[in-house]
Amino acid sequence: MFSLRRFSILIATLVFTGAASAYAQSDDFAAADLENLKQEVLKLNRDLLVLEEDLLFPAQSQVAVYVSMDVGHFFDLDSVKLHIDNKLVETHLYTDHQKQALIRGGIQPLFKGNLKSGDHTVTAFFTGFGPEQREFKRAATLELKKTDEPAVIELRISDSGGKQQPEFEVIEWPAP
Numbered sequence: 728m729f730s731l732r733r734f735s736i737l738i739a740t741l742v743f744t745g746a747a748s749a750y751a752q753s754d755d756f757a758a759a760d761l762e763n764l765k766q767e768v769l770k771l772n773r774d775l776l777v778l779e780e781d782l783l784f785p786a787q788s789q790v791a792v793y794v795s796m797d798v799g800h801f802f803d804l805d806s807v808k809l810h811i812d813n814k815l816v817e818t819h820l821y822t823d824h825q826k827q828a829l830i831r832g833g834i835q836p837l838f839k840g841n842l843k844s845g846d847h848t849v850t851a852f853f854t855g856f857g858p859e860q861r862e863f864k865r866a867a868t869l870e871l872k873k874t875d876e877p878a879v880i881e882l883r884i885s886d887s888g889g890k891q892q893p894e895f896e897v898i899e900w901p902a903p
Contacts, residue, residue, distance in 0.1 A: 788841040789877040792817070792849070796829035797885035802863060802893035804829070805855040807882065809838055812847050816840065829884075837882065847871045851882045853895050869897035876902040 794807055804826050809817040817838040821829075829835060849869045857863030871878060879900040887894045 787875040787877075788843060788873075790838075790840055790842045790871075790873070790880065791836065791877070792838040792880045792882065794819075794829065794835045794837050794882045795833075795884070796826075797883070798830065801858055801886045801891060802853075802884060803856040803860075804853065804884065807837065807854075808852040809882075810848075810850045810852070811840075811842065813850075834881075842871075842873050842878065844873050844875060847873055849880060849897055851895070851897055853882075853884065857893065858891060863893070865893075865895050867895040867897045869899060871899060874902075878902075 790811075792809060796802075796804060804821050806818065806820045808815060819835075819837060825835065847870075849871050850866055851868075852864065852866045854862075854864050867882070869880065871880070881896075881898045881900060883896045883898055885894050885896070886892075
């Protein structure tokens with residue numbers, strides 16, 4: 728399939744090559760003109776990339792899911808599986824480096840896709856090691872009422888000091 732991105736790169740390359748050879752053949756070749764042409768090609772490519780993303784992920788059907796972790800004393804994350812309407816849409820295995828980034832406050836983009844308006848069930852399955860290094864598996868679910876606005880969902884892992892256990896939540900962020 729010939730994508731818009733490939734088309735934009737092809738057009739940009741042809742324009743740049745043709746213009747460069749035309750400038751090279753003339754005696755008025757100037758580095759500033761070539762640099763201006765390069766900047767125009769880069770701007771065109773950036774605009775086409777934005778257009779391609781808008782076509783692939785229109786705002787009215789867009790859903791994005793992120794993972795965050797608070798502290799991490801009671802849970803050592805190994806993997807997350809994301810299901811939407813009982814269909815597996817994303818799985819991620821975490822490296823030590825990624826886990827440390829989450830503990831330091833990072834937020835990892837897990838999934839970006841399209842959902843039609845209506846009711847959907849979002850379920851995240853967390854696997855790792857809990858207190859005393861025992862295998863730990865938990866799930867958290869959100870009943871999502873998708874509207875024409877983009878949906879942003881956070882899979883939040885936090886420590887409960889009182890319970891000495893991790894807590895798992897699936898939270899929908901308010902629409903912008």
